[in-house]
């Protein structure tokens with residue numbers, strides 16, 4: 515099977531083979547995912563992503579036939595099709611500023627409490643609902659007949675079939691968490707025509723076979739299978755957790771998604787106030803999680819510095835003094851692209867702290883601040899569910915950052931099991947494997963296979979808990995965190 519996994523920073527195509535007790539993977543193609551600013555608007559290069567997907571599938575087919583293709587990507591963003599099925603404009607990037615001020619306008623039409631109790635979703639400014647609300651009255655929305663989320667758009671180009679896979683639909687704020695169906699009336703109330711919302715499908719459903727044109731390009735006709743098409747849903751399935759453990763996961767890439775897996779949504783006022791959302795997982799599970807700003811802040815620093823490599827920056831951070839200045843990494847000023855080192859400096863000055871000076875100090879500040887955001891989210895998850903977290907499974911590119919994994923264990927005071935890096939691709943592969951007949955009856959069987967073949971690396975908390983408590987006290991006294 516080929517797993518196409520499109521992250522905000524890179525896309526990859528991984529070939530996975532599943533047999534009794536075996537799961538092997540090989541990355542056959544990786545490519546950067548770089549946004550394009552056109553006029554004032556930040557876009558995704560979606561045709562480039564399609565081209566690279568085809569290149570990856572050709573590379574996969576070079577080593578043998580494929581039984582399936584599954585696609586997952588980042589959430590919330592979409593393409594609009596007209597009545598002929600043509601793409602209307604290029605999908606807009608969730609970091610674009612078009613949603614500035616939009617949530618407040620939407621909340622005049624649908625109160626936030628109602629929005630939360632129906633959709634269960636965090637009120638992130640870029641939720642699909644807010645992005646669509648920003649387009650109301652525009653020519654593009656007027657001409658649109660169908661909305662397709664990014665993985666569904668690519669699947670449409672491969673197969674000609676339209677639909678919306680549930681795990682990603684659950685990130686739109688147009689989807690009812692309790693029923694698993696579109697919340698069409700919410701769309702209409704904010705002026706978004708509900709005709710745009712395509713039929714829903716679930717992970718494991720067959721989407722269709724590649725069209726004759728695509729099959730000719732690939733040299734083979736291949737079934738495309740719906741997987742947990744939200745990359746975080748696939749990553750959470752790919753966590754090598756054992757049943758019965760009270761685990762939290764951190765899917766640590768461009769974003770850090772910090773959450774737990776539940777059977778039913780938690781839409782209490784406490785969950786809403788703490789900024790947690792309920793997203794859909796594979797097989798009807800619920801991902802109660804919060805978006806923490808993530809390694810984005812580090813990668814934007816590197817983009818700003820231009821010449822420093824990631825390896826150099828992390829080596830410098832490892833040698834920099836611990837417990838320097840800290841920032842609230844979730845502050846909205848860190849969301850848009852650009853100017854990151856200067857924003858960190860301003861945040862430190864505004865909170866009465868001496869800003870970091872060297873590259874190592876800046877990176878240390880980012881990583882310790884990230885670990886503190888993990889600490890807060892993990893603790894709040896324990897409070898919201900009534901069960902303190904016993905172990906953290908950290909997956910995604912952040913696994914490669916051993917300093918971050920150590921800091922996470924230390925700041926959270928909980929053991930961290932780091933890996934696999936490519937949890938999303940693995941989650942994608944095992945769902946396809948089951949749909950194609952492999953003996954993987956439930957998610958625990960899938961996770962056992964992943965744990966057996968991709969053992970995680972342990973990181974234990976050290977003896978410096980009091981120093982991390984002091985960092986928290988400093989965040990509060992600097993006015994960056996609410997007192998508890």
Ligand code: ADP
Pocket residue numbers: 520521522523524766767768769809810812813824828910911912914915916
């Ligand atoms: P996404 O899926 O959002 O594109 P990934 O899960 O691929 O993100 O993670 C990307 C992040 O992983 C990078 O921003 C970087 O901080 C981290 N990373 C990648 N490779 C390494 C490495 N060799 N050492 C340390 N960190 C790494």
Ligand code: LRH
Pocket residue numbers: 521522587588589590608744745746767768769771805
């Ligand atoms: C991570 C992710 C996250 C979303 C964000 C837009 O890649 O899918 O779960 O909130 O991108």
